[in-house]
Amino acid sequence: MDILLQDVGYSYAKDTPFEKRALHHVNLHIPSGSYTAIIGHTGSGKSTVLQHLNALLKPTEGTVMIGERKIEEGTKAKNLRDIRRQVGIVFQFPEQQLFDETVLKDIMFGPLNYGVPEEEASRRARELVQQLGLPEDVLEKSPFDLSGGQMRRVAIAGVLAMEPDVLVLDEPTAGLDPRGRREIMDLFYRLHVEKGLTTVLVTHSMEDAARYADQIAIMHGGKCVVTGDPVTIFSNEEQLHDYRLEPPRSVRLQRQFEEKMGIKLDAISLTEEALAKNIAQALQKGRDAE
Amino acid sequence: MNSIIMSLENVTFTYAPEDESVRPAVADLSFTIEEGEWIALVGHNGSGKSTIAKLMNGLLFPNSGKVTAMGKPMSEETLWDIRSQMGMVFQNPDNQFVGATVQDDVAFALENNGVPHEEMVVRVKESLRQVKMEDYMDQEPHHLSGGQKQRVAIAGALALRPRLLILDEATSMLDPQGRMEVIETIRELRKATGLTVISITHDLEEAALADRLIVMNQGHKQLEGSPEQVFRSGSELIKLGLDLPFAMRMTHLLRKEGVDIKGEHMTEDELVDELWTSYSKM
Numbered sequence A: 001m002d003i004l005l006q007d008v009g010y011s012y013a014k015d016t017p018f019e020k021r022a023l024h025h026v027n028l029h030i031p032s033g034s035y036t037a038i039i040g041h042t043g044s045g046k047s048t049v050l051q052h053l054n055a056l057l058k059p060t061e062g063t064v065m066i067g068e069r070k071i072e073e074g075t076k077a078k079n080l081r082d083i084r085r086q087v088g089i090v091f092q093f094p095e096q097q098l099f100d101e102t103v104l105k106d107i108m109f110g111p112l113n114y115g116v117p118e119e120e121a122s123r124r125a126r127e128l129v130q131q132l133g134l135p136e137d138v139l140e141k142s143p144f145d146l147s148g149g150q151m152r153r154v155a156i157a158g159v160l161a162m163e164p165d166v167l168v169l170d171e172p173t174a175g176l177d178p179r180g181r182r183e184i185m186d187l188f189y190r191l192h193v194e195k196g197l198t199t200v201l202v203t204h205s206m207e208d209a210a211r212y213a214d215q216i217a218i219m220h221g222g223k224c225v226v227t228g229d230p231v232t233i234f235s236n237e238e239q240l241h242d243y244r245l246e247p248p249r250s251v252r253l254q255r256q257f258e259e260k261m262g263i264k265l266d267a268i269s270l271t272e273e274a275l276a277k278n279i280a281q282a283l284q285k286g287r288d289a290e
Numbered sequence B: 001m002n003s004i005i006m007s008l009e010n011v012t013f014t015y016a017p018e019d020e021s022v023r024p025a026v027a028d029l030s031f032t033i034e035e036g037e038w039i040a041l042v043g044h045n046g047s048g049k050s051t052i053a054k055l056m057n058g059l060l061f062p063n064s065g066k067v068t069a070m071g072k073p074m075s076e077e078t079l080w081d082i083r084s085q086m087g088m089v090f091q092n093p094d095n096q097f098v099g100a101t102v103q104d105d106v107a108f109a110l111e112n113n114g115v116p117h118e119e120m121v122v123r124v125k126e127s128l129r130q131v132k133m134e135d136y137m138d139q140e141p142h143h144l145s146g147g148q149k150q151r152v153a154i155a156g157a158l159a160l161r162p163r164l165l166i167l168d169e170a171t172s173m174l175d176p177q178g179r180m181e182v183i184e185t186i187r188e189l190r191k192a193t194g195l196t197v198i199s200i201t202h203d204l205e206e207a208a209l210a211d212r213l214i215v216m217n218q219g220h221k222q223l224e225g226s227p228e229q230v231f232r233s234g235s236e237l238i239k240l241g242l243d244l245p246f247a248m249r250m251t252h253l254l255r256k257e258g259v260d261i262k263g264e265h266m267t268e269d270e271l272v273d274e275l276w277t278s279y280s281k282m
Ligand SMILES: Nc1ncnc2c1ncn2[C@@H]1O[C@H](COP(=O)(O)OP(=O)(O)OP(=O)(O)O)[C@@H](O)[C@H]1O
Pocket: A012, A013, A020, A021, A022, A040, A041, A042, A043, A044, A045, A046, A047, A048, A049, A092, A219, B142, B143, B144, B145, B146, B147, B148, B173, B175
């Protein structure tokens, strides 16, 4: 499902003394089936953009097209049920999302609400708890009697249980331990590929943006200032710097290596594995030339 | 010899004392922390880190064992005095905000500690400046972005001018630059004031900056030592759900690709230096 933001502006608490402008003239196209990463420093407007993707916020200017649906200021809430089923959002803070008595009920809520039979909803919940590396006994616990990282996993499970077509993730790995980070990012990617999902990831991890995304958008001061593929975005260090960002660690180490050795590697290394290969190749070439 | 600012002796805590089948969140845990140290507390999700933080500031009391803070045994009587010397940033800043505006929120704990009004105003400004939130003084704390909330929560702890600062994943929502800036600010404070820092983090690059690491596993202390000592146990850390710092991961990946590297490098500089020494003559 294509999503298109056209000249979107958004003000929090519009027409009150507390009005706060968060977005200005945002234009962003999220093609169906793409994996888009949105990056940008604190307060640049990333979470505000995300909440437009399932009409949780409606633009105060401009339009958002979600598939065939057009969302503008004043679009009626009752027509948004379908969108909420198709577009699943994992919020920045898991507590914003959890509410039910038990973890099991919490994960089952979404599917039940959209008419999935009880048995099927329960099956999904149990499977997801396992896939997300949660201990079994968690199902009957209150979602608030959990550690931060466990709550995050339950919140993710609740969204995946809806089997959305568009998966929107706001800093989904904050609070996860390193193994959980890797496993859960890999799980999202597997779902993205196998189910042909459209995935939108907000992240402060340039490493994750470089590894998984095919399109990157940079937010700065409430504007979407650049979009492009990861190679182009992360090759332009001056531009990143202007927006107070930096390339992933592998690229920084590549530059450090190149400077020290006085050589240039053939390609930019967007992942650690690619960097190791590229360095090994360059060193081997040097050996052979001896 | 430095004095001991915090110690746990054989501390056990369970959230479900009536249910034997639930394993304690913290089990028979002992450690001591000296004044001025920077400690990183790491471990998998659910390993007991936040519970330890709450035991250290008296939000929770052990079922058995003893917590001693600032030289005093933790109890209902000593609690307030101990807390007045302690700054704490919780994992979710929303649970921490009490004020209607950012500045009220930062001022709140100072008021409780009896800091005079004029000084309070100065400190609130200063700490908000330290975290670059001085332009948001009058905003409602709940109406901020995730990273801005974390910055305000950190300002609230810094304004107390604590002897001991406990950070529970306090920078998890900050952009990489913002995170480095906050860490740098705290390191400077430490140099200037001898502040003790206990930082709970999943960021192993940050943990590598600490004087000492305590590694938790299922409520138990699994490992303890300098970053070099702890990270040398490589595969054991990975089994515990953790990972190695970037330079060490790169060292392993390069070896897998057939590059000849002798050292176990903790930093990128060391790694590049070795590559240069052994290959630059080519
Ligand atoms: N509920 C709200 N009411 C008023 N202003 C808000 C609200 N939420 C966010 N803002 C403001 O809107 C701007 C954009 O916030 P947003 O949450 O979209 O940023 P972000 O890019 O997600 O940042 P972070 O990386 O810190 O999460 C910020 O200046 C913020 O202070």
